[in-house]
């Protein structure tokens with residue numbers, strides 16, 4: 015790529031950032047609240063952003079607004095949870111392209127910039143067999159429908175987004191929700207009763223911490239390098255593990271024909287598991303990211319729900335009480351109906367149920383949602399075990 019092409023791409027980043035930051039700066043409404051609706055933000059900012067950016071493609075303006083809206087929504091969510099957070103600021107080099115602002119071929123792309131189109135060839139490994147590139151970009155089953163361009167360490171990276179043709183069909187009339195509960199003892203548990211133990215991760219982490227502590231005490235230079243080495247090996251190992259778990263989670267959603275994976279939001283996890291270490295928080299973060307990334311090509315959305323009471327509520331009868339979960343015990347025991355079940359599995363069902371109910375309450379005529387359970391998918395008309403009666407009722411169409 016020529017220097018002038020690179021310059022044009024940098025100019026795009028700058029304009030994209032400016033557009034996103036401009037939307038953020040115009041988001042405060044007269045009543046002091048923050049506007050997060052994309053269409054309202056469009057009304058408020060489109061003309062100004064078009065005028066103040068220099069030939070930024072209209073679809074890049076729109077993409078920058080979407081980014082700003084998502085970031086604003088996340089901040090408002092945190093405020094609702096009582097967290098302190100400031101309005102987002104965009105500082106990094108990136109731009110989101112779609113099929114109008116870019117033409118994405120199998121081996122090269124043409125990208126809109128303020129100076130006209132830039133054509134860039136992909137730099138690929140010599141052998142792409144078995145890579146995501148092979149699976150999604152070169153495959154006929156998927157079509158590339160967008161990309162995010164990043165700049166890091168002196169190189170441009172284009173992250174392509176692909177979707178299956180199936181996504182073009184109408185969304186399922188009754189989207190099914192897979193609920194996921196995250197924790198320390200069990201890293202993840204789904205509403206379909208699949209468990210991923212956190213045991214090995216915790217064990218290895220403890221061993222690593224101990225070893226690091228001992229080495230730090232010796233204080234020599236070689237100890238310093240050893241710490242670095244084992245630290246890197248440990249992060250690589252834990253990353254691999256989280257990749258595997260996220261892949262299996264998405265697989266679980268596919269097998270149960272779920273179009274939505276529901277997690278409790280990260281702030282919620284932070285509060286619920288107050289003794290979770292920074293490392294564990296980081297692991298949850300990473301798992302989120304991996305799941306989202308792996309679920310997208312299958313048209314599976316990830317949603318975050320407010321976690322209030324997911325561990326205290328009985329997923330069978332809906333009874334909510336602090337005493338429902340005996341302290342330090344894996345077993346959930348309902349004081350009302352006597353339902354006994356693994357506490358994390360109970361919580362996972364509640365996470366899914368929360369999202370099911372959120373759909374119910376909406377007046378937008380959104381499709382009825384249902385919950386994926388161990389015994390199959392449940393809705394009001396389907397079969398369900400009596401224990402799941404309430405969750406099932408939550409799926410009744412208004």
Ligand SMILES: [Zn+2]
Pocket residue numbers: 328329330331332333348349350351352353
């Ligand atoms: Zn109960």
